[in-house]
Amino acid sequence: MTRKPNPAPATRLAILAIAAAFALPSSAAAPKGEPFGTADGKTVEIFTLTNRKGMKLRAMTYGAIVQSLETPDRDGKTADVVLGYKTLEEYIKDTPYFGAVVGRVGNRIANGKFTLDGKTYTLALNNDPGGIKCSLHGGLKGFDKVVWQGEGIEKDGVQGVKFHYVSKDGEEGYPGTLDLTVTYWLTDDNEWKIDYSATTDKATPVNVTQHSYFNLKGEGNGDILDHELTFKAAKFTPVDAGLIPTGKLQDVKGTPLDFTTPHKVGERVNADNEQLKFGGGYDHNWVLDNQGGKLALAATIHEPTTGRTMEILTTEPGLQFYCGNFLDGKLTGKSGKPYNYRNALVFETQHYPDSPNQPSFPSIILKPGKTMKSTTVYRFSLKGGKP
Ligand code: GLA
Numbered sequence: 396m397t398r399k400p401n402p403a404p405a406t407r408l409a410i411l412a413i414a415a416a417f418a419l420p421s422s423a424a425a426p427k428g429e430p431f432g433t434a435d436g437k438t439v440e441i442f443t444l445t446n447r448k449g450m451k452l453r454a455m456t457y458g459a460i461v462q463s464l465e466t467p468d469r470d471g472k473t474a475d476v477v478l479g480y481k482t483l484e485e486y487i488k489d490t491p492y493f494g495a496v497v498g499r500v501g502n503r504i505a506n507g508k509f510t511l512d513g514k515t516y517t518l519a520l521n522n523d524p525g526g527i528k529c530s531l532h533g534g535l536k537g538f539d540k541v542v543w544q545g546e547g548i549e550k551d552g553v554q555g556v557k558f559h560y561v562s563k564d565g566e567e568g569y570p571g572t573l574d575l576t577v578t579y580w581l582t583d584d585n586e587w588k589i590d591y592s593a594t595t596d597k598a599t600p601v602n603v604t605q606h607s608y609f610n611l612k613g614e615g616n617g618d619i620l621d622h623e624l625t626f627k628a629a630k631f632t633p634v635d636a637g638l639i640p641t642g643k644l645q646d647v648k649g650t651p652l653d654f655t656t657p658h659k660v661g662e663r664v665n666a667d668n669e670q671l672k673f674g675g676g677y678d679h680n681w682v683l684d685n686q687g688g689k690l691a692l693a694a695t696i697h698e699p700t701t702g703r704t705m706e707i708l709t710t711e712p713g714l715q716f717y718c719g720n721f722l723d724g725k726l727t728g729k730s731g732k733p734y735n736y737r738n739a740l741v742f743e744t745q746h747y748p749d750s751p752n753q754p755s756f757p758s759i760i761l762k763p764g765k766t767m768k769s770t771t772v773y774r775f776s777l778k779g780g781k782p
Pocket residue numbers: 491492502531638678715716717721741743
């Protein structure tokens with residue numbers, strides 16, 4: 396066996412320095428946008444954010460969509476835990492809001508109508524649960540289908556990307572020019588942090604949220620029925636057959652919507668319960684215990700086979716939890732696997748659905764001179780031994 400002679404001390408130091416630089420992925424620089432295709436005649440850019448714990452998030456200027464989110468399991472094996480496509484074309488063609496920011500008003504507005512300061516506004520009817528029409532997620536071309544401006548940023552060694560979009564007065568039927576910024580950060584505490592900020596020149600409803608589909612086993616790796624959920628929410632907003640809130644707040648106690656202690660999704664999702672029948676499973680807004688507008692824990696999601704755990708913190712008063720009841724295997728994801736029934740979970744931190752028509756709900760009306768600010772954090776960790 397031949398051995399190479401040891402390098403001289405100076406060379407050794409240089410080798411060590413180079414090795415160290417590669418071992419610690421540098422998060423110090425602002426990420427640069429790379430071309431990801433074209434939408435509306437504009438170049439769409441994608442940004443890759445990394446942290447020092449092996450997490451990676453890719454987000455693009457089309458819809459402020461998070462295209463992938465990679466995070467290790469308890470054996471150090473990394474998986475992409477959000478659903479999505481490989482190419483921009485697929486996002487443009489057909490997506491149930493995979494990874495996007497939705498709005499101007501996320502979730503439903505009854506009959507696509509609301510009245511503000513004595514004037515009635517009419518929106519496109521783009522959704523019809525139970526055969527009853529409503530406006531969903533901002534309309535036909537909501538914030539999930541437009542090209543935003545993107546800028547890679549860095550603060551104290553943490554990488555981020557800032558998306559900016561100006562929605563015109565009258566766009567999708569909404570009043571006022573809305574100037575909206577959504578910033579994603581990937582911190583070394585394994586947090587995907589989202590900061591929203593918006594101003595307007597006329598009073599307008601605003602309820603923007605993130606619509607990522609999570610599967611903590613990894614996208615395409617089967618259903619989510621074994622995921623365990625805990626919500627800091629003693630009440631929810633019951634809905635009618637069109638998934639529009641009745642306006643009442645109902646205690647979760649004694650119902651399959653009680654996640655005040657941990658329960659697996661699959662445990663009660665098919666229970667004989669009118670609310671679950673309307674939703675085709677879970678598709679409801681939970682009224683979070685924290686109504687103070689300060690960042691607080693809203694939910695904990697745990698996947699026992701990988702140990703992956705995701706905590707959701709938010710300043711918002713509500714959490715829409717949807718368990719992929721409309722996925723049916725027709726869409727094929729980025730790794731070539733079909734997305735089947737209940738293969739993902741969506742947690743939309745938000746104000747309550749149909750708020751513009753529900754005077755008793757916290758208001759989503761933004762007025763000129765005011766700034767809407769909102770923060771949500773998806774924080775990843777590992778919990779438990781092998782099941
Ligand atoms: C939200 C809604 C669901 C569904 C999804 C998108 O979560 O509440 O009913 O429309 O968006 O498919």
